[in-house]
Amino acid sequence: MDKDVSPHLALPSNPVLLGGENRSGTTLLSVLLDSHHDLVVGPEIDFTEPINLGPHILAVCDLMDARDSRLAGRTKDTVDPEWYDGGHFVVQCERFGLDRDDVRSLVISLMAERGTDLSALEDRCLLINSIGEFRREQTGARRWGLKLQRRIQDIGTYAAIWPQAHFIHIIRDGRDLTASHFKTVPDWGYRTVAEAARGWLEVVTRPRHAAPDGRYLEVRYEDLVTRPRDTVERMLGHLGLPWDDAVLHHAEHEHALFDNPWGHPAAEAAGKPLYTGRNGRYLQDLTPGEIEEFERIAGKELEHLGYDLSMPDPESAG
DSSP states (O other): OOSOOOTTOOOOOOOEEEEOOTTSSHHHHHHHHHTSTTEEEEEEOOTTSSSOSSHHHHHHHHHHHTTOGGGOSSSTTTSOHHHHHHHHHHHHHHHTTOOHHHHHHHHHHHHHHHTSOSOSHHHHHHHHHHHHHHHHHHHTOSEEEEEEEGGGGGHHHHHHHSTTOEEEEEEOOHHHHHHHHHHHOTTTSOOSHHHHHHHHHHHHHHHHHHOOTTSEEEEEHHHHHHSHHHHHHHHHHHHTOOOOGGGGGGGGSOOHHHHOOTTOTTHHHHTSOOOOTTTTTHHHHSOHHHHHHHHHHHHHHHHHTTOOOOSSOGGGOO
8 A cells, every 4th residue: 555645635637547467458558548539648657656756856857857877777777776766757757748847847836835845645646636637738638547557456545536536447367467577578577477476366356346436447458459349438438438439540649658658668569559469378478387376376366357267177276
């Protein structure tokens, strides 16, 4: 759970907050929805990680402007650890379509209003709200959206902060997700099957137990790529938005993430038309033993979500 937040903080915005385990298709989902004429939806912004979102972020902007060597790289191995989270935050804001001066202006304005260094969760959420509203007004959209990513686990906290928000949780077959972690993001993804299975279980099961009635929707990645029209219609119905054909042609439209990917691991794939090639990749990329281990730990939840098991005896999954 994130840091404590004031129960009195309730923001009037109505964002679309997306969640899911890493490598579940959250970036694709954000780009699809960003194609809708009523929405401006960005990728993740890790707003809980930096020391604060006030003086620290202003200092980061200055270091970036000066091309300081401490922020010269893009990974934790090449960036000074003191500045990595702050630098990553600014890069993520740029992926959402803000420039550094926009970030500075919003931070300075909120610091003056709050009289704080923007380190408490409520102040951090206020800045995210300011960022979202800035982009909404800038683009003329009706609503803004952002990826909460794994923070969807704390949906109760964010549902209270944004009482008019809608949440969409994209879920992917955990075995394919494990294969993607092993093959695509070995530097920061899950390293073992057991770690992946338990992490996946935590993210896919916790939100539904704390989700606010009528404001939470689960969709499967596999349904999005195999039955996109039906799946998108469900999401737009959940959001109370009209149909827009542009959502099914996301790769043909402009998106801030494509203009400023800055090494985003899913930007290139999200820029391609929908395809099903990644479904069932675990059958080639994981060993039979690895598949069995995942299903032994998370088999019941796989079945609950409608995924077929590979193990010959489903009763052994648990």
